[in-house]
Amino acid sequence: MTRLVIGLCLMLLSACILSLHAGLTFFDPATVISALAGGEGTDALIVTTLRLPRTLIGVCTGAALGLSGLLMQSVTRNPLAEPGLLGVNAGAALFVTLGATVLGFSGLAGIGTAAMLGAVATTALVFLLSVSARGADNPATTLLAGVTVAALLASFTQTLLLIDETALETLLFWLSGSFADRALNLLFLGLPLLVAGCAGSFFFASSLDALRLDDASARTVGVNVMFVRIAALAFAALLAAGAVAMAGPVLFLGLAAPHLARRLMGDTLPSTRALIVLSMLTGALIAVVADILARIVVAPGEAPISAVLALVGVPLLVHLLRRRKAVSL
Amino acid sequence: MPEFMARLSDVTAAYDGTPALSGISLDLPDNRIVAFCGPNGSGKSTALRVMRGLHTVESGEISVAGRALADWSPKDLARQVAMLSQSPQAPSDLTVEDLVMMGRFAHRGRFSGPSAEDVAACGAALQITEMTELKHRSIAQLSGGQLQRAWVAMTLAQNAPRIFLDEPTNHLDVAHAFELLDLIRHLSRAENRSFVIVLHDLNMAMRYADHVVLFKQGAVTASGPTQDVLTEDAVSSVFGISCRILQLDGLDRPVIVSWGKKRG
Amino acid sequence: MTPAIPSAVRLAPVLGLLVLVTIAAIGIGSSFMPPERVVSALIGQGPRMDEVIVWKLRLPRVLLAVLAGAALALAGALLQRVVRNPMASPSVLGISDGAAVGILLFLWMFSDQGNNLTVSVHWQPLAAILGASTFGGLVMALALADRGGNRSLKIILYGIALAALAKAVVTLLIILGPVYRASQALTWLTGSVGAAHWDDVLTLALGLALAAPFLASQRLVLRQLVLDPESAATTGVPLERAQFILLAAAVALTAVATAHVGAIGFVGLVAPHIARVMHGQFRSFYLLSTALTGSLIVLSADLLARTIAPPLELPTGALTALVGAPLFLYLLIKGRRYHA
Numbered sequence: 001m002t003r004l005v006i007g008l009c010l011m012l013l014s015a016c017i018l019s020l021h022a023g024l025t026f027f028d029p030a031t032v033i034s035a036l037a038g039g040e041g042t043d044a045l046i047v048t049t050l051r052l053p054r055t056l057i058g059v060c061t062g063a064a065l066g067l068s069g070l071l072m073q074s075v076t077r078n079p080l081a082e083p084g085l086l087g088v089n090a091g092a093a094l095f096v097t098l099g100a101t102v103l104g105f106s107g108l109a110g111i112g113t114a115a116m117l118g119a120v121a122t123t124a125l126v127f128l129l130s131v132s133a134r135g136a137d138n139p140a141t142t143l144l145a146g147v148t149v150a151a152l153l154a155s156f157t158q159t160l161l162l163i164d165e166t167a168l169e170t171l172l173f174w175l176s177g178s179f180a181d182r183a184l185n186l187l188f189l190g191l192p193l194l195v196a197g198c199a200g201s202f203f204f205a206s207s208l209d210a211l212r213l214d215d216a217s218a219r220t221v222g223v224n225v226m227f228v229r230i231a232a233l234a235f236a237a238l239l240a241a242g243a244v245a246m247a248g249p250v251l252f253l254g255l256a257a258p259h260l261a262r263r264l265m266g267d268t269l270p271s272t273r274a275l276i277v278l279s280m281l282t283g284a285l286i287a288v289v290a291d292i293l294a295r296i297v298v299a300p301g302e303a304p305i306s307a308v309l310a311l312v313g314v315p316l317l318v319h320l321l322r323r324r325k326a327v328s329l
Numbered sequence: 330m331p332e333f334m335a336r337l338s339d340v341t342a343a344y345d346g347t348p349a350l351s352g353i354s355l356d357l358p359d360n361r362i363v364a365f366c367g368p369n370g371s372g373k374s375t376a377l378r379v380m381r382g383l384h385t386v387e388s389g390e391i392s393v394a395g396r397a398l399a400d401w402s403p404k405d406l407a408r409q410v411a412m413l414s415q416s417p418q419a420p421s422d423l424t425v426e427d428l429v430m431m432g433r434f435a436h437r438g439r440f441s442g443p444s445a446e447d448v449a450a451c452g453a454a455l456q457i458t459e460m461t462e463l464k465h466r467s468i469a470q471l472s473g474g475q476l477q478r479a480w481v482a483m484t485l486a487q488n489a490p491r492i493f494l495d496e497p498t499n500h501l502d503v504a505h506a507f508e509l510l511d512l513i514r515h516l517s518r519a520e521n522r523s524f525v526i527v528l529h530d531l532n533m534a535m536r537y538a539d540h541v542v543l544f545k546q547g548a549v550t551a552s553g554p555t556q557d558v559l560t561e562d563a564v565s566s567v568f569g570i571s572c573r574i575l576q577l578d579g580l581d582r583p584v585i586v587s588w589g590k591k592r593g
Numbered sequence: 594m595t596p597a598i599p600s601a602v603r604l605a606p607v608l609g610l611l612v613l614v615t616i617a618a619i620g621i622g623s624s625f626m627p628p629e630r631v632v633s634a635l636i637g638q639g640p641r642m643d644e645v646i647v648w649k650l651r652l653p654r655v656l657l658a659v660l661a662g663a664a665l666a667l668a669g670a671l672l673q674r675v676v677r678n679p680m681a682s683p684s685v686l687g688i689s690d691g692a693a694v695g696i697l698l699f700l701w702m703f704s705d706q707g708n709n710l711t712v713s714v715h716w717q718p719l720a721a722i723l724g725a726s727t728f729g730g731l732v733m734a735l736a737l738a739d740r741g742g743n744r745s746l747k748i749i750l751y752g753i754a755l756a757a758l759a760k761a762v763v764t765l766l767i768i769l770g771p772v773y774r775a776s777q778a779l780t781w782l783t784g785s786v787g788a789a790h791w792d793d794v795l796t797l798a799l800g801l802a803l804a805a806p807f808l809a810s811q812r813l814v815l816r817q818l819v820l821d822p823e824s825a826a827t828t829g830v831p832l833e834r835a836q837f838i839l840l841a842a843a844v845a846l847t848a849v850a851t852a853h854v855g856a857i858g859f860v861g862l863v864a865p866h867i868a869r870v871m872h873g874q875f876r877s878f879y880l881l882s883t884a885l886t887g888s889l890i891v892l893s894a895d896l897l898a899r900t901i902a903p904p905l906e907l908p909t910g911a912l913t914a915l916v917g918a919p920l921f922l923y924l925l926i927k928g929r930r931y932h933a
Contacts, residue, residue, distance in 0.1 A: 078678065079746055079750060079753075080680040080681065080685060080749060080753065081680075129922060129925065132926045133925040133926045141925065144679060144680070144866065145922065147680065148863065148914075148918045149922070151858070151859045151862075151863075151914035151917075151918055152914050152918035155915045158783070158911040159902075159907060159915075162905070162907055162911065163905065251757070251760070252757045252760075255753060255757075256753070256757070259750060298765075298769065301768070303768070304768070306760070306761070306764070307760065307761035307762075307764035307765055308761070309757075309761075310758055311761050314761075317750070317754045318751070321735075321739065321747070321750055321751065321754075322735075322739060381827060382826075383826055383827070403826070403829050403830060403831040403832075404829040404831075406829070407829025408829070410827075411827065412827040413824075413827075414821075414824060414827065416821075417820065417823070419820050420819050420874075427875045431816070431817060432828055434813060434814075434817050434828040434829050435828060435829030437813060439810045439813070442877070487828065
């Protein structure tokens with residue numbers, strides 16, 4: 001376990017270093033170091049204002065989505081659960097679109113804030129609905145309420161954008177999700193949420209371990225199942241809200257990172273505590289690697305991050321699935 | 330030549346590389362109540378599962394009801410052998426009546442509704458398990474014991490001449506457990522049905538079984554008529570407990586009394 | 594206990610609603626036609642002009658929506674039972690996206706410089722079917738090759754992996770492919786019944802007509818799959834074969850539907866759940882009820898798509914959730930405790 005974590009950390013670190021060097025033009029280490037030390041010039045500017053922000057935002061978004069997905073899958077016991085199913089992405093997209101079409105703002109800070117508010121408001125709505133359906137103790141009801149609200153809001157957004165084509169053009173860069181062209185100060189939105197989500201996850205880790213049993217058994221070992229479930233979903237939503245505020249809607253990562261993390265250890269299922277660390281590291285690592293590839297595969301253009309994430313993550317997932325004989329959640 | 334309900338020869342089985350049965354051979358007589366006994370993890374449930382084709386064996390041969398397991402089609406086998414596994418699951422909004430009708434799957438026509446025979450079999454199964462009153466309830470509304478009886482009813486509705494039950498007395502209080510075993514004995518004597526039952530309570534095995542198989546660590550240590558197998562020596566060595574087998578006045582079978590782990 | 598309403602009678606509300614919406618959908622358009630004229634045109638008693646509008650223009654579109662909705666809803670119901678997961682649908686398991694890959698490759702490979710197809714557009718459904726079967730087949734092959742473990746979970750995991758892969762391929766094809774095809778591709782990805790022809794209607798009807806007896810023969814197996822796999826097997830279900838052929842049927846239904854109307858989403862997910870609350874998932878005609886619900890959702894969505902922002906016509910798929918979601922949320926809250 002320790003070796004696995006150290007290995008992942010080293011890989012993440014190397015990926016981050018590579019991410020500072022790689023792009024349309026490859027810089028040598030000297031340029032990068034001098035840029036980070038406060039050097040001047042175009043190259044330094046590229047490193048500090050473009051590559052550094054996208055690397056850091058990639059790491060944070062990846063970690064947040066990986067952890068968010070883990071929490072969702074753990075408390076719902078559903079392998080198809082992912083942050084988008086709480087309506088986080090759909091809510092963020094609707095608020096951003098409304099902000100752009102009705103209020104007419106287009107700055108990144110405005111978009112980030114609108115995204116976060118939308119994500120949180122939508123999750124609150126999903127919780128409200130699932131409680132009024134008397135399904136708070138039934139995770140499937142929450143997921144169904146979530147996916148339905150998400151589809152409804154996505155439908156609104158799509159209709160708005162189909163009617164107002166200029167909004168579509170200005171928002172397309174955000175709606176397709178990316179780590180590029182994001183300001184470093186977006187981290188002020190995302191990082192606190194990541195830290196809070198991380199702390200919350202560790203706080204509930206042992207309860208989540210017990211939730212791997214059925215609800216009744218979890219109750220008998222002293223877990224307040226309903227409270228833990230709602231709290232963990234709330235943390236999952238906050239983490240995902242931070243991610244969507246930073247990078248826009250990023251698909252696949254929240255779904256796949258926990259599945260990957262679960263299978264890294266070979267035949268034994270790691271404890272939730274270990275999975276929290278592994279999911280965050282896996283998420284961050286895939287995000288940074290995918291971001292590097294996104295700059296290269298269709299250079300000089302920029303490939304959409306969700307597509308590249310899938311191209312990186314899918315072969316890995318299929319490989320790990322085939323290597324492990326027994327699968328569990 | 331005696332007819333066998335099931336024959337296992339040199340069967341080895343494992344779960345993900347962890348061995349569960351190591352080369353067991355067994356002949357189980359037909360028209361009898363056979364009890365599988367042994368400590369936890371000794372392979373009795375696995376033996377039942379491989380006999381019903383639910384778990385693939387690593388090596389060895391199994392025949393059930395006179396034919397190799399591989400030669401049975403799923404439906405034909407289901408008409409010959411019904412089985413209730415240890416923790417069956419169904420959606421909580423399923424009604425008892427619908428659950429029991431699911432036991433009729435192998436008998437029902439592809440396109441038609443339930444036949445008179447299907448309805449009669451379900452009615453009889455509900456009656457005999459005392460679930461008729463509760464047949465419109467959804468299974469979420471049942472107590473643990475009622476739920477277990479609903480599943481037993483589903484297994485009986487299958488109307489198979491051979492029935493495997495994995496710990497059927499789970500969740501049942503003592504009175505209902507005895508009722509179920511009396512029912513099994515009745516079905517065995519009156520309708521010539523054969524049973525294989527995984528039982529934890531040795532006294533219940535002693536009282537109701539005609540034939541007992543003792544398992545220990547994935548192997549069969551003894552198989553034969555109940556009183557020949559359940560001896561003080563065998564029980565104390567297989568379970569590692571100190572015990573005495575006593576004949577009580579008025580009972581045709583003795584009782585097993587144990588008072589803790591064996592010392593030394 | 595609730596009084597026993599015969600299962601066939603329970604179909605009446607959704608069937609009645611479907612007939613009403615159908616008549617409305619035929620009547621509403623650039624020229625409004627009141628219901629009595631619609632009906633007389635349908636039975637061949639109306640004026641010549643009405644008959645042309647109804648039979649040539651509006652009926653194909655309406656029927657295509659009805660048939661596509663039914664096919665997608667049925668595919669969703671099959672998938673949810675096969676993988677034992679209420680969140681399963683053609684779009685999460687990679688089948689719709691596979692069809693999209695087929696269509697995009699077709700548009701890409703057979704377009705000339707002048708934005709014209711070099712082969713007949715009639716081949717386009719075939720491309721969708723090939724794409725969907727390739728990805729659906731891959732999911733099945735990977736899950737079958739993978740021995741041991743929980744088969745349903747394996748299908749889900751391989752399904753989401755290949756769905757993501759297909760989505761990625763679609764995105765890259767849109768970016769790298771000819772620009773003038775992008776908007777066409779996007780409309781197709783959202784799904785629309787706007788370009789309906791009698792040809793589409795007939796192919797889809799043929800597909801459903803072939804599926805119907807098969808589904809009727811599998812309805813007991815399908816019901817049996819709600820039990821845990823071990824119990825289902827002991828009652829005589831040939832588990833592996835059943836999962837395989839039902840999955841194949843879901844792939845085929847999705848492929849035929851998406852081939853003609855594009856990747857209309859959400860119906861496959863939600864129609865089975867609506868039918869389950871309204872009708873009951875263990876009653877007879879559950880599948881029929883699911884199909885009718887799917888038809889109703891897509892037909893209403895298309896009616897809305899034509900009327901919400903005239904003269905602009907929105908793609909049908911953008912509005913299925915607008916119709917289906919409020920209905921399902923209402924049922925979720927109002928309905929008795931919902932067991933998923």
